[in-house]
Amino acid sequence: MTAISGEQKKSSRLKEKTLDGYNFAYLDDQTKRMIRRATLKAVAIPGYQVPFGSREMPLPFGWGTGGIQVTASIIGIDDTLKVIDQGADDTTNAVNIRRFFAKTAGVETTENTSDASIIQTRHRIPEAKLKSDQIIVYQVPIPEPLRWIEPREEETRKMHALTEYGVMHVGLYENIAHFGKVTTSYNYPVQVNDHYVMSPSPIPKFDNPKMDEMPALQLFGAGREKRIYAVPPYTKVKSLDFEDHPFEIESWSECCALCGSSSSFLDEVITDDKGSRMFVCSDSNFCANRRAKGHKGPGLPRKFEIKDIE
Amino acid sequence: MTNVLLSAKNLSHHYGSQVGCIDINFDIYPGEVLGVVGESGSGKTTLLKNISGLLQPSSGSVKFDTRVDGLKDIYLLSEPERRLLMRTDWGIVFQNARDGLRMNVSAGANVGERLMAIGARNYGDIRNEATDWLQNVEIGLERIDHYPETFSGGMLQRLQIARNLVTKPRLVFMDEPTSGLDVSVQARLLDLIRGLVSQLGIACIIVSHDLGVMRLLSNRLIVMHQGRVVEQGLTDQVLDDPQHPYTQLLVSSILPV
Numbered sequence: 001m002t003a004i005s006g007e008q009k010k011s012s013r014l015k016e017k018t019l020d021g022y023n024f025a026y027l028d029d030q031t032k033r034m035i036r037r038a039t040l041k042a043v044a045i046p047g048y049q050v051p052f053g054s055r056e057m058p059l060p061f062g063w064g065t066g067g068i069q070v071t072a073s074i075i076g077i078d079d080t081l082k083v084i085d086q087g088a089d090d091t092t093n094a095v096n097i098r099r100f101f102a103k104t105a106g107v108e109t110t111e112n113t114s115d116a117s118i119i120q121t122r123h124r125i126p127e128a129k130l131k132s133d134q135i136i137v138y139q140v141p142i143p144e145p146l147r148w149i150e151p152r153e154e155e156t157r158k159m160h161a162l163t164e165y166g167v168m169h170v171g172l173y174e175n176i177a178h179f180g181k182v183t184t185s186y187n188y189p190v191q192v193n194d195h196y197v198m199s200p201s202p203i204p205k206f207d208n209p210k211m212d213e214m215p216a217l218q219l220f221g222a223g224r225e226k227r228i229y230a231v232p233p234y235t236k237v238k239s240l241d242f243e244d245h246p247f248e249i250e251s252w253s254e255c256c257a258l259c260g261s262s263s264s265f266l267d268e269v270i271t272d273d274k275g276s277r278m279f280v281c282s283d284s285n286f287c288a289n290r291r292a293k294g295h296k297g298p299g300l301p302r303k304f305e306i307k308d309i310e
Numbered sequence: 311m312t313n314v315l316l317s318a319k320n321l322s323h324h325y326g327s328q329v330g331c332i333d334i335n336f337d338i339y340p341g342e343v344l345g346v347v348g349e350s351g352s353g354k355t356t357l358l359k360n361i362s363g364l365l366q367p368s369s370g371s372v373k374f375d376t377r378v379d380g381l382k383d384i385y386l387l388s389e390p391e392r393r394l395l396m397r398t399d400w401g402i403v404f405q406n407a408r409d410g411l412r413m414n415v416s417a418g419a420n421v422g423e424r425l426m427a428i429g430a431r432n433y434g435d436i437r438n439e440a441t442d443w444l445q446n447v448e449i450g451l452e453r454i455d456h457y458p459e460t461f462s463g464g465m466l467q468r469l470q471i472a473r474n475l476v477t478k479p480r481l482v483f484m485d486e487p488t489s490g491l492d493v494s495v496q497a498r499l500l501d502l503i504r505g506l507v508s509q510l511g512i513a514c515i516i517v518s519h520d521l522g523v524m525r526l527l528s529n530r531l532i533v534m535h536q537g538r539v540v541e542q543g544l545t546d547q548v549l550d551d552p553q554h555p556y557t558q559l560l561v562s563s564i565l566p567v
């Protein structure tokens with residue numbers, strides 16, 4: 001075994017693994033500096049949307065360009081990256097983004113939440129509790145939570161500055177008036193640090209409580225709308241609600257068919273064309289880890305048979 | 311003697327070289343209904359915007375009796391203070407109801423919004439207030455979850471009034487609230503406004519080109535012509551015994567020959 005220093009190891013890994021003719025993590029240094037400045041400002045003002053000069057990325061808006069630019073600006077050679085899409089590491093989008101950083105930054109990648117130092121995500125927060133040495137980067141399609149009711153940017157900026165957030169409750173009121181309860185289940189609005197109302201990106205409201213007082217730094221990047229915002233570690237994040245209709249998360253009467261978990265976010269999966277279905281963890285890494293530890297679920301529902309009703 | 315609620319002094323507004331209104335002076339007291347009448351282009355809307363915080367006048371002052379500090383120039387208040395005033399102590403009823411309503415949320419939400427804007431966080435309470443106010447403005451309760459898009463012109467205007475009055479403002483500005491409506495609808499709306507304003511003791515500044523509206527609603531009248539106030543006084547006096555030739559012309563033109 002040859003003894004080489006950490007620095008040597010790093011630079012040789014860089015040479016070996018990254019693509020020639022590209023900057024480390026694709027973006028040029030000037031762009032990264034600009035994005036880091038925006039990110040620092042975002043961390044200093046929890047929940048406030050900081051404009052930044054979003055760059056062309058080698059994939060179209062809507063495919064996570066905001067999250068990718070944030071990740072590219074904060075990632076270092078020692079980082080270990082995890083990318084999830086809808087909770088899974090193996091979807092096309094997640095695989096592509098992971099490969100992009102493996103190629104352009106030569107970083108280690110992982111599917112294991114606790115091994116990652118940076119987690120880029122679309123649509124979920126992992127089930128495993130994040131730690132203070134981790135950063136989670138959310139891909140955000142629409143950063144402005146007030147946009148649905150107020151199309152004028154100048155006005156929404158004033159509303160944020162003056163915490164004029166009555167209209168957010170107008171949205172919840174409408175839900176209850178029309179459906180008897182708040183039906184918003186994704187991108188459920190939150191108030192950060194008792195001031196800025198923030199769009200948490202299209203995660204299920206199930207994940208909202210995880211944002212509250214989270215030890216990890218949370219960064220949000222919106223590529224098309226050119227906004228970065230952040231929730232610093234251990235910051236209050238409150239889901240908006242009414243006194244008589246308090247915020248509630250989804251619950252399931254079933255547990256995960258594969259690992260038996262009854263505390264995770266479950267996806268419904270149709271297993272054949274006869275209507276058989278099962279519920280499984282949306283966080284595939286969480287589920288796999290539980291199964292590796294020997295946890296078992298009830299498995300597939302037993303096929304419905306005629307003799308059952310005889 | 312009661313305090314002045316709103317006071318306009320030497321108020322003028324110019325749009326470039328175009329005159330909006332010139333050298334306007336008046337006071338309004340709590341519970342009073344002040345009418346502003348004049349033909350189209352005489353500067354009524356400009357004046358109303360000037361005094362309601364929507365358009366800063368070129369010169370002169372607008373003072374309002376704030377709850378905390380008494381009479382204060384509204385344009386010297388900080389923006390947060392002025393915006394707070396607009397959603398608590400003031401109401402603004404626009405000529406075009408669509409400018410004053412949120413067309414993409416239900417009637418109930420339109421009424422409830424101001425309550426939520428000042429901190430109401432109990433759905434049941436908000437719903438009850440909205441229910442009461444729809445009743446007050448004679449909108450059937452079965453319409454509470456309907457979108458304003460489906461409402462007639464008169465209903466839209468009544469909804470706009472409910473949306474403004476729900477927080478019991480001390481002063482309401484109304485710009486031609488009945489224009490564009492059928493005559494029978496107008497009459498019903500005027501009755502309603504008159505009833506609500508006197509019942510709640512709200513002061514009101516109503517702009518109209520219609521002397522009939524003024525006769526019915528206003529205690530005091532300001533007559534505008536080419537941007538200036540040519541005559542002001544108690545409504546009955548001004549209409550029964552007009553002093554200025556322009557007012558005389560206005561009055562004679564509506565009298566049956």
Ligand SMILES: Nc1ncnc2c1ncn2[C@@H]1O[C@H](COP(=O)(O)OP(=O)(O)O)[C@@H](O)[C@H]1O
Nearest residue numbers: 325328329330349350351352353354355356357
């Ligand atoms: N935004 C504007 N720009 C330029 N001129 C305007 C504007 N608004 C109103 N005016 C002019 O100011 C005068 C007063 O208009 P306005 O206050 O709307 O009168 P009224 O409401 O009595 O019909 C008119 O000559 C009108 O053309």
Ligand SMILES: [Mg+2]
Nearest residue numbers: 354355356485
């Ligand atoms: Mg007008």
Ligand SMILES: [Zn+2]
Nearest residue numbers: 256259281287
């Ligand atoms: Zn599972």
